[in-house]
Amino acid sequence: MFARQQAAALRDIKGELDGAGVALVAIGSGSPEGAAHFAKKLRFSGEMYVNQDLGAYKAFRLERGLLETLGPTSLIRGIQAMKKGFRQGRTDGDLWQQGGVFVLGPGNRLVFQHRNKSAGDHADLDAVLSAALG
Amino acid sequence: MDESHREVTMTYEELKPRMAGITVQSLEGKDVALKSLWARRRIVLVFLRHFG
Numbered sequence: 001m002f003a004r005q006q007a008a009a010l011r012d013i014k015g016e017l018d019g020a021g022v023a024l025v026a027i028g029s030g031s032p033e034g035a036a037h038f039a040k041k042l043r044f045s046g047e048m049y050v051n052q053d054l055g056a057y058k059a060f061r062l063e064r065g066l067l068e069t070l071g072p073t074s075l076i077r078g079i080q081a082m083k084k085g086f087r088q089g090r091t092d093g094d095l096w097q098q099g100g101v102f103v104l105g106p107g108n109r110l111v112f113q114h115r116n117k118s119a120g121d122h123a124d125l126d127a128v129l130s131a132a133l134g
Numbered sequence: 135m136d137e138s139h140r141e142v143t144m145t146y147e148e149l150k151p152r153m154a155g156i157t158v159q160s161l162e163g164k165d166v167a168l169k170s171l172w173a174r175r176r177i178v179l180v181f182l183r184h185f186g
Contacts, residue, residue, distance in 0.1 A: 038185040049158035093184030105172030
């Protein structure tokens with residue numbers, strides 16, 4: 001559900017990223033088939049990759065755990081997302097792994113980083129856009 | 135409690151050695167070096183939770 005919410009939000013800024021020559025790239029923890037289904041269902045037109053051993057998530061020091069997924073803040077965000085019409089679909093991937101957003105490149109540049117502290121804690125898209133287009 | 139984590143920030147120099155040998159898989163099943171994704175371009179890289 002939170003991944004759907006995040007993908008929908010990113011879809012909204014893709015036009016501005018495209019206009020600036022910035023690529024939108026997503027990595028998921030599930031199967032390639034699950035990623036393809038997810039991208040089609042959510043009309044996510046960025047590049048999509050999977051990382052089932054979570055090595056990339058670990059490299060970026062992203063959070064993973066029970067409390068991060070099922071804590072009270074996550075539950076409140078879940079209710080808020082449901083009120084906006086987002087629903088949990090079939091799941092594919094690591095249930096306890098949290099996500100994040102980074103703006104990188106070209107080359108050895110890391111200009112924005114946001115690690116989700118808990119489920120539904122998404123990056124401020126205005127800040128992402130500002131970093132990406134700056 | 136789930137909001138009380140310390141904030142993690144990294145420099146690229148700290149990130150670089152952590153990415154050594156790490157690949158992601160394209161939807162066509164091809165292994166792609168993680169750092170190659172932004173070697174020649176700027177990207178917004180989104181780590182998703184599980185699909186669903």
